[in-house]
Amino acid sequence: MAIEQAVTTKETPISPAVFKQSMRRLAGGVCILASARDGERHGLTMTAVCSLTLDPPMLIACVNRDAGAYETMRSTRRVSVNLLGSDQIELAELFSSSTIKGTERFERAEWVEMASGVPALTGALAVLDCQIVEEKAVGQHSVLFCEVKAARLEDQKDPLVHFDRQFCGLLPVA
Amino acid sequence: MAIEQAVTTKETPISPAVFKQSMRRLAGGVCILASARDGERHGLTMTAVCSLTLDPPMLIACVNRDAGAYETMRSTRRVSVNLLGSDQIELAELFSSSTIKGTERFERAEWVEMASGVPALTGALAVLDCQIVEEKAVGQHSVLFCEVKAARLEDQKDPLVHFDRQFCGLLPVA
Numbered sequence: 001m002a003i004e005q006a007v008t009t010k011e012t013p014i015s016p017a018v019f020k021q022s023m024r025r026l027a028g029g030v031c032i033l034a035s036a037r038d039g040e041r042h043g044l045t046m047t048a049v050c051s052l053t054l055d056p057p058m059l060i061a062c063v064n065r066d067a068g069a070y071e072t073m074r075s076t077r078r079v080s081v082n083l084l085g086s087d088q089i090e091l092a093e094l095f096s097s098s099t100i101k102g103t104e105r106f107e108r109a110e111w112v113e114m115a116s117g118v119p120a121l122t123g124a125l126a127v128l129d130c131q132i133v134e135e136k137a138v139g140q141h142s143v144l145f146c147e148v149k150a151a152r153l154e155d156q157k158d159p160l161v162h163f164d165r166q167f168c169g170l171l172p173v174a
Numbered sequence: 175m176a177i178e179q180a181v182t183t184k185e186t187p188i189s190p191a192v193f194k195q196s197m198r199r200l201a202g203g204v205c206i207l208a209s210a211r212d213g214e215r216h217g218l219t220m221t222a223v224c225s226l227t228l229d230p231p232m233l234i235a236c237v238n239r240d241a242g243a244y245e246t247m248r249s250t251r252r253v254s255v256n257l258l259g260s261d262q263i264e265l266a267e268l269f270s271s272s273t274i275k276g277t278e279r280f281e282r283a284e285w286v287e288m289a290s291g292v293p294a295l296t297g298a299l300a301v302l303d304c305q306i307v308e309e310k311a312v313g314q315h316s317v318l319f320c321e322v323k324a325a326r327l328e329d330q331k332d333p334l335v336h337f338d339r340q341f342c343g344l345l346p347v348a
Contacts, residue, residue, distance in 0.1 A: 027203035
């Protein structure tokens with residue numbers, strides 16, 4: 001039955017709707033990207049982060065340039081990538097809120113300042129302090145090429161994952 | 175208790191070991207990237223894929239240029255991104271095998287050919303047929319900027335996720 005369904009699947013030309021529907025099926029670990037300048041903190045929730053190279057230690061992040069945090073990231077060339085645990089859904093929602101913005105988002109959890117000045121979430125799975133070494137604009141988004149300079153590793157726990165517009169935890173499979 | 179541990183977490187300068195350990199904590203949806211030329215198929219398992227822009231529909235993928243599939247992707251400028259379901263662990267393992275390479279990897283599941291010639295896995299969560307419009311080399315890896323041209327969407331099912339060197343399924347959280 002499953003095989004018959006699969007065989008009849010049609011190829012469709014791409015459209016914004018089909019692209020959105022497809023990308024919702026790409027599961028992603030949930031992160032908060034955060035930066036600071038002149039005592040003002042900014043941050044946003046996203047999943048578009050991936051590891052790039054081990055030497056030098058680099059990752060990339062795709063950010064909408066309309067995001068409130070983008071200008072601070074761009075001007076300081078510094079950002080923290082905070083990997084969230086499955087117990088941090090409220091924070092993921094807060095940092096994607098349409099009503100609560102800027103420094104106010106940082107008031108509901110404990111954030112510390114890393115040596116470089118970027119905010120680090122205590123209780124995250126890991127926090128990576130990154131220097132943005134290059135930026136490539138594509139449409140309304142920018143790909144940030146980030147060299148990782150320092151890290152905070154917390155106790156191991158389950159990650160928060162986003163899939164099909166829902167937050168999920170993980171289930172080990174055989 | 176959890177909070178006390180968090181507060182005492184130390185910031186450490188980055189090293190390859192600390193970077194690896196951190197990146198293992200970034201959960202990622204598992205994909206097979208596949209391409210074909212002159213009847214030869216190549217593909218590899220990876221998680222370093224993310225959505226970039228909706229208009230045009232673009233995604234990026236970070237590929238090690240040592241990968242057997244890289245040369246075919248580079249020369250054809252075409253690749254399929256196959257999003258795996260949680261029932262497809264064996265395929266994820268097969269396409270990252272150190273002993274089984276090239277076209278032989280495609281013999282254990284049903285793959286069809288998309289209009290552009292790229293292989294599409296039947297029974298994947300979704301398959302995106304991509305044109306590589308730009309490539310940026312960073313160290314041993316290349317970031318492929320992919321414009322999505324067509325898609326195959328199959329029935330909804332749970333995705334396969336990779337976290338901390340393990341394959342996992344998803345667990346809805348409140």
